[in-house]
Amino acid sequence: MRATVTGFEVHDIRFPTSERLDGSDAMNPDPDYSAAYLVLHTSDGSAGYGFCFTIGRGNEVVAAGIDALRPYVVGRPVPCTAADLAAVHRAVTHDSQLRWLGPEKGVMHMAAGAVVNAAWDLAARRAGAPVWRYLSGMTPEELVALVDFRYLSDALTPDEALDILRAAEPGRAERTRKLLREGYPAYTSSPGWLGYDDAKLVRLAERAVADGFRQIKLKVGADLDEDVRRLRLARKTVGPDIRIAVDANQRWDVGEALRWLAVLAPYDPYWIEEPTSPDDVLGHAAVRAGQPVRVATGEHVANRVVFKQLLQAGAVDFVQIDAARVAGVNENLAILLLAAKFGVPVCPHAGGVGLCELVQHLAMFDYVAVSGSREDRVVEYVDHLHEHFTDPAVVVAGRYRAPGAPGFSARMRPESVAAHTYPDGPVWQTPKHPS
Numbered sequence: 499m500r501a502t503v504t505g506f507e508v509h510d511i512r513f514p515t516s517e518r519l520d521g522s523d524a525m526n527p528d529p530d531y532s533a534a535y536l537v538l539h540t541s542d543g544s545a546g547y548g549f550c551f552t553i554g555r556g557n558e559v560v561a562a563g564i565d566a567l568r569p570y571v572v573g574r575p576v577p578c579t580a581a582d583l584a585a586v587h588r589a590v591t592h593d594s595q596l597r598w599l600g601p602e603k604g605v606m607h608m609a610a611g612a613v614v615n616a617a618w619d620l621a622a623r624r625a626g627a628p629v630w631r632y633l634s635g636m637t638p639e640e641l642v643a644l645v646d647f648r649y650l651s652d653a654l655t656p657d658e659a660l661d662i663l664r665a666a667e668p669g670r671a672e673r674t675r676k677l678l679r680e681g682y683p684a685y686t687s688s689p690g691w692l693g694y695d696d697a698k699l700v701r702l703a704e705r706a707v708a709d710g711f712r713q714i715k716l717k718v719g720a721d722l723d724e725d726v727r728r729l730r731l732a733r734k735t736v737g738p739d740i741r742i743a744v745d746a747n748q749r750w751d752v753g754e755a756l757r758w759l760a761v762l763a764p765y766d767p768y769w770i771e772e773p774t775s776p777d778d779v780l781g782h783a784a785v786r787a788g789q790p791v792r793v794a795t796g797e798h799v800a801n802r803v804v805f806k807q808l809l810q811a812g813a814v815d816f817v818q819i820d821a822a823r824v825a826g827v828n829e830n831l832a833i834l835l836l837a838a839k840f841g842v843p844v845c846p847h848a849g850g851v852g853l854c855e856l857v858q859h860l861a862m863f864d865y866v867a868v869s870g871s872r873e874d875r876v877v878e879y880v881d882h883l884h885e886h887f888t889d890p891a892v893v894v895a896g897r898y899r900a901p902g903a904p905g906f907s908a909r910m911r912p913e914s915v916a917a918h919t920y921p922d923g924p925v926w927q928t929p930k931h932p933s
């Protein structure tokens with residue numbers, strides 16, 4: 499008899515990162531990195547793991563969203579084929595009543611992503627493969643059938659997607675070998691949090707270069723004079739050959755972005771990330787057209803439709819997928835295919851809790867089976883909280899090593915889950931965490 503999903507546990511996990519200003523930027527000065535964490539259990543004793551990343555308050559809302567999807571998973575057969583995973587994605591994104599809460603954006607959509615990703619983790623674990631390899635072993639036809647093409651066909655048809663995947667198929671084995679040998683390029687945001695003082699910025703920037711990173715990122719957007727000073731300091735520290743991206747975290751209106759970037763441009767920022775609202779497609783296009791710095795966005799882009807428009811409007815130079823904001827692997831596959839169609843490199847967003855662990859699989863799959871390229875592509879890396887995962891991301895000499903463990907690298911250590919459960923875990927019981 500086929501195994502069924504029998505257990506669906508949702509945990510509210512929070513880390514008190516605001517104490518040290520890790521993760522601080524112009525819009526988010528005091529994040530407590532958090533995960534609404536889902537564990538699936540099966541009737542034959544296996545388990546799958548998924549999560550949404552949040553920055554503290556509201557994590558319980560996302561956890562409730564995940565819980566609302568329980569009926570689509572519990573009591574159902576364990577997903578173990580591409581067709582099963584397409585069905586899970588369709589089911590959790592097309593509930594006729596829950597859809598009203600989006601549609602396909604916000605808390606319910608993120609919750610759907612956690613469920614979809616947990617299903618992928620479960621299926622890949624049972625197949626004995628890391629998700630990047632599990633995906634890379636699927637046929638172009640299976641991959642195309644994973645995607646919901648509704649609202650996309652004016653920019654990308656299933657036949658065009660099939661052509662992209664078939665064109666990459668002959669090189670899959672060779673690129674897999676290269677990936678296993680060389681890894682995938684990373685950049686680090688660790689030096690650039692807005693709350694860090696100059697000494698810490700310099701120390702971490704020096705360490706990044708010594709560790710082999712060829713790109714770092716600084717937060718900007720709170721104070722122009724300060725941004726100029728910090729950018730000059732960073733440039734002086736790393737020299738002319740290291741790329742320095744800057745990230746405004748949605749802080750500006752369009753005119754403000756243009757004025758600010760005119761001042762920063764002489765210091766050669768590699769890209770400006772999230773210059774304005776993630777919903778403002780035409781605003782991004784205006785920023786891109788109105789100044790010389792390349793434009794990147796995507797970590798808060800709600801779904802494949804907005805990515806489609808950003809690409810159609812020529813609004814971005816880099817697409818920054820996030821593994822846990824849209825509806826999981828399936829929707830990110832749609833976005834990878836759109837980016838490939840438009841010839842725009844994908845440079846995934848990561849950091850947070852477990853985002854490096856997840857998104858590395860999607861970038862590696864993109865290289866092996868979709869775009870076929872690592873040129874101008876880098877995955878963000880932030881050196882925080884990896885110790886809470888059983889299969890942490892490994893970055894050596896500025897490159898992600900290809901994960902070898904089965905699954906999506908999504909499983910947190912049980913002792914970390916117990917310690918950081920909010921509000922009753924021991925980490926939250928001391929007086930220094932009054933919230």
Ligand SMILES: [Mg+2]
Nearest residue numbers: 745771772797
């Ligand atoms: Mg960012």
